[in-house]
Every structure is written in C-alpha cells, then in structure tokens.
Amino acid sequence: MATTIDELLAPTERDETPTGAQWLLRDSWTEALRHLRALPRNPELLVFATVQPVMFVLLFVFVFGGAIEVPGYSDYKQFLLPGIFAQTVLFNSSFTGVGVAEDLSKGIIDRLRSLPMYPSAVLIGRTMSDVARNVLTFAVMLLVAFAVGFRIEGTLAEAAIATGLLFFFSYAFSWIQAYMGLSVGSVEAANSAGFIWMFPLTFVSSAFVDPSSMPDWLQPIAENNPFTIVTNATRALYNGRSPGSDLWVALAWAVGITVVFALLATRKFASSAAK
Numbered sequence: 001m002a003t004t005i006d007e008l009l010a011p012t013e014r015d016e017t018p019t020g021a022q023w024l025l026r027d028s029w030t031e032a033l034r035h036l037r038a039l040p041r042n043p044e045l046l047v048f049a050t051v052q053p054v055m056f057v058l059l060f061v062f063v064f065g066g067a068i069e070v071p072g073y074s075d076y077k078q079f080l081l082p083g084i085f086a087q088t089v090l091f092n093s094s095f096t097g098v099g100v101a102e103d104l105s106k107g108i109i110d111r112l113r114s115l116p117m118y119p120s121a122v123l124i125g126r127t128m129s130d131v132a133r134n135v136l137t138f139a140v141m142l143l144v145a146f147a148v149g150f151r152i153e154g155t156l157a158e159a160a161i162a163t164g165l166l167f168f169f170s171y172a173f174s175w176i177q178a179y180m181g182l183s184v185g186s187v188e189a190a191n192s193a194g195f196i197w198m199f200p201l202t203f204v205s206s207a208f209v210d211p212s213s214m215p216d217w218l219q220p221i222a223e224n225n226p227f228t229i230v231t232n233a234t235r236a237l238y239n240g241r242s243p244g245s246d247l248w249v250a251l252a253w254a255v256g257i258t259v260v261f262a263l264l265a266t267r268k269f270a271s272s273a274a275k
Contacts, residue, residue, distance in 0.1 A: 024124075027117040031125025035099070036132060049095070049133070053088035053141045057081065060208065061148050070210050081150040082162070082235035083207030086227065088141055089170035090202060092134045094194035096127055096174040100181030101190035120266045127174040134170050138163070154240035162237035165250060169230045172254040175261035182268045207231050226253040 065076045073079040100123070103109045112122050152159045181190045204222050205211075211222035222228055230253070233246035 024118045024121055027121030028124040028128060030117075031112075031121050032128040032132070033125075035126060035129035039133065049092055050137050050140045052091070053084060053137065054144050056084050056087070057141065057144055057148060060084070068209060071212070075149070077145075077148065077150050078153070078239055079235065080208065081145045082238050083205075083231050085138065085141065085145075086166055086169070086231045086234060087202045087207055089134050089138060089166045090173055090198060090227065091195070092137055093130065093170050093173040093177050094191070094198070095133065095177075096130045097177030097179075097181035097184075097190045097194040098187060099126055099130070100178050101184060101187045104182070105187055119269055123175075123178050123262075123265055123269060127171060127178060130174050131167055131171050134167060138166070152238055154237055158237040158240065161247075162234040165230060165234055165237075165247070165254075168254045169250065172257035172261070175258055175265055179261050179265040179268060182265060201225065201227050205231060206235075226250070226257075229253065 060080055061077055065080070068076055070076060070079045100109075103112075103126075109122065113119065154162075177194050180193050184190045184193055204214075204218065205225045205228040206222065207227065211219050211228065214222055229246050230250040233243040233250045235241075236243040236246065
C-alpha cells in the first residue's frame with residue numbers, strides 16, 4: 001500500500017506542542033526514519049556516493065601509489081586509505097545540504113513546520129539519517145580497501161575509535177551543510193556550494209601526501225587544517241600507532257563545529273519560518 005505524504009511526515013499523535021528532551025528525540029527519530037525509508041526509492045544516490053570513493057582508492061593506489069613515498073610508511077596504502085576514508089565521509093556530508101534544499105523547494109519543510117513537533121528535530125533527523133547512509137558507503141569502501149591490500153594493524157578497539165571519530169567528524173560537517181542548504185536558493189546551488197570548499201580542505205592536508213613535501217608557505221596551512229588533524233588521528237589508530245594529541249584536538253574540532261553550526265542552522269531554520 002502506498003504511503004501518503006501525511007503518513008510519511010506526521011510524528012506521533014499529540015494535541016499540544018511538544019516539550020522535553022523525550023519528544024525532541026522522538027521527533028528526530030521519526031524524521032530520520034522518513035529519510036531512511038526514502039533510500040530504497042532512490043538507490044542511484046547511494047550507488048554514486050559509493051562509486052566515487054572506490055574510484056579514488058583504485059586511482060591513487062594503482063596509478064599514483066608507485067610514485068609516492070611517505071616517511072614512516074613502507075606501504076603507501078597504509079598511509080593513503082585512512083585519508084580516503086576521511087575524505088569520503090566528509091564528502092558524503094554534502095547530501096545533508098542538498099537534501100535540506102530539496103525539501104525546501106518541494107514545500108516539505110513548510111509542511112513539517114505546520115506539525116506539532118520540535119523545529120530542530122527536522123535538522124537533527126536529517127543529519128542522523130545521513131550518518132546512517134555514510135555507514136553503508138564506508139562499509140563498501142572498507143571492503144575495497146581490504147581487497148587492494150590495506151590492513152588494520154591496530155587493535156579492534158583502536159579501529160573502532162578511529163571509525164567513530166570519522167563519523168563524528170562527518171556529523172559535525174553535516175551541520176555546516178544543513179546551514180548552507182537553508183541559506184542557498186536552490187538544490188543546484190546547494191550542490192555546488194557544498195562541494196566547492198571541500199576540495200581544497202581535503203587536498204591541502206595530509207590525506208594523500210606528507211605536508212612536508214608541500215611549498216613552505218602551504219605547509220602550516222596543511223598542518224593546521226582540521227581535516228589533517230582528524231586524518232592523522234585515524235591513520236595512527238588504524239596502523240596501531242599513538243595518535244598523540246591529534247585525537248583530542250580532532251574531537252574538540254568536531255564538538256566545536258557541531259555546536260556552532262547546529263545553533264546557526266537551527267536559528268536559520270526558525271528565522272526563515274518567520275518570513
């Protein structure tokens with residue numbers, strides 16, 4: 001039986017505007033499920049989101065791998081793959097901005113605003129569902145990484161911490177994308193705005209090469225790039241090495257970005273409703 005738009009959008013029935021953390025979590029979960037249920041109806045989106053990182057893995061391993069040497073790593077794959085993991089989860093955060101812009105253009109956001117639910121749950125649910133989609137993409141990419149020779153040399157606990165840090169960082173950047181999706185005028189603009197700044201962020205970093213090989217003026221930018229910090233931390237953990245302070249600095253970046261842009265996006269959502 002086909003699902004109507006009201007059945008899809010409506011939260012748990014209640015007569016009054018909700019209050020309390022319990023209703024916020026319930027509304028957020030309801031909204032996250034709405035997006036996850038839509039995935040089977042749009043499998044192309046998941047396929048293309050998976051193909052791109054797989055192409056990066058194959059290109060860098062087999063085309064550039066023999067020409068790139070990195071201090072401290074005899075096997076370039078052990079250096080490269082954690083960087084591609086980080087790049088992939090970051091790139092996938094762009095779907096949040098595109099999805100928010102699409103819901104705005106279709107009037108779904110206006111429909112949600114008319115319901116007795118927490119306004120912030122609309123954005124929380126969107127970011128939660130995109131993390132779940134990121135998990136599927138990451139699982140496929142990890143299998144490809146194992147197939148080309150990558151190995152987790154740390155403990156399972158270290159690998160779990162590294163993977164959790166990647167998803168937390170991706171979740172933080174989903175809030176940046178949500179804010180951009182609310183700010184631009186169309187889905188096309190959200191798509192362009194969501195990607196254009198991520199390319200220099202990920203390539204001017206330690207994801208693919210050691211920053212010491214870069215020009216002198218570029219090295220401090222790459223070394224202090226938050227993407228470099230999270231990449232270094234996860235790379236160390238996957239390879240069974242000590243991440244040092246990078247782990248805590250990466251966590252601080254993720255928390256700070258989440259707090260700042262969650263507040264900005266929520267205020268933008270509220271202010272646009274008042275217009």
